[in-house]
Amino acid sequence: MIQIVSHTPEENTKFAEANKNSGDYIHYVEFNPTYEALCRAYELDVKSHEKQDTKAAEKSDDTEKTVSWIDLLAYAAAKNGGKFGKNALSCVDEAAESLESGTSLEELTEGMEYFNYYEKAYTAVLGGMVGTFQEETEDGSMKEQYGLMAYSPIAEGFDYSSGDDFGSARSYGYNRPHLGHDMMGLIGTPIIAVESGYVEALGWNQYGGWRIGIRSFDRQRYYYYAHLRQDRPYAEGLKEGDIVTAGDVIGYMGHTGYSKKENVNNIEVVHLHFGMELVFDESQKESDNEIWINCYPLTEFLKKHRSAVTRDEKTKEWSRTTKICISEVEKQKAQ
Incomplete structure (x- = not known):
């Protein structure tokens, strides 16, 4: 029988530990990012790609580094035992600032024992939702853009x-x-x-x-x-x-x-x-x-x-x- 429970950060750490060295696959995920954390991580992801596109259009040698919203959320989770409390948004901002300034993901997460677990788990949840795609414009042409490729389950214009x-x-x-x-x-x-x-x-x-x-x-x-x-x-x-x-x-x-x-x-x-x-x-x-x-x-x-x-x-x-x-x-x- 499947049981649904809410775990403390300490318990989440134990689950992460159990999965971290699993030789085959992840057995447990509690996905806790808040609406606010999802929005902040997504916005920073998209902004970093917009900056990169601007630099590329300007043919600048000073190329911008992009960030992944999954990495930002996984970083915040690894720092807080899987929970997204009051300091979650500051953790997301901290990770984005470090990565955009040139710090590598490996350097940023060095010593974070459970980052890889959260990255794999959150990639499983969010992996197909953000990326590059083409969307039809008003004149019928297709324009390439980067952003949300996932949609709400309810169509636009219908209340729920x-x-x-x-x-x-x-x-x-x-x-x-x-x-x-x-x-x-x-x-x-x-x-x-x-x-x-x-x-x-x-x-x-x-x-x-x-x-x-x-x-x-x-x-x-x-x-x-x-x-x-x-x-x-x-x-x-x-x-x-x-x-x-x-x-x-x-x-x-x-x-x-x-x-x-x-x-x-x-x-x-x-x-x-x-x-x-x-x-x-x-x-x-x-x-x-x-x-x-x-x-x-x-x-x-x-x-x-x-x-x-x-x-x-x-x-x-x-x-x-x-x-x-x-x-x-x-x-x-x-x-």
Whole structure:
């Protein structure tokens, strides 16, 4: 049975120690960066790339060093036992300033026993969310830019409410912790692919109702979207094995589930159950050793990037309005 608990910095250090020298893969992750820490680390990452681009355009010999938001967050975690308290933002700033001034990551983290563990763990969570991509402009051309490639699970223009409900009790079937984040809205609200990847699961699950499971290309993230709409839960034509691009409409909000019989609305409140499972080894998938993270701060952070959508009045289907081109998606499609 999976247990969800909150650990002290000392306990997190023990978990880091247990994983640090593991010969095969990570067995435990507690992802604690706050919304504020995610925003600060991301902003510093993007600013460093903008500075680099400016220097390159000026053909300056004084090239700028870029920073990675994952490294900044891992540094703060390693300094504070995995917790993000009052001094977390100053730790993020400290790391960025040192790296941009020329200090190498190895020099900065020398003697930090658990940095490598947190870097691997946080890369598993955030690895596909920031990078270089092309986005369609108003004149139809594609412009290269650097920034967020991940999207909120809820389309732009659709209201929803939510709170930090990870680990709360659930009783259907058996007593268990809630391994995701509920986002309450209206039936038919378009649901968005947070990250690009493969549709790994599609169909009915008695707990999640009509649901979709999408695996990231590096196979470390499994995104779970559940309780989709009765009768027409999915974007038209979506099937297992499909490649989806971050920002695509993949389905529609509903309240199906809690029934062995398919297509039943047994969930009282209309909402999307959104979850993220980390997979460092395939033996962890669908086992008692699954690693589900609290993605509430992450969904709050992703509010800054919601996919604009439009409706086809003939088919009643929603689709994204702005195209993006991600090199890894094109690479996967070509294989």
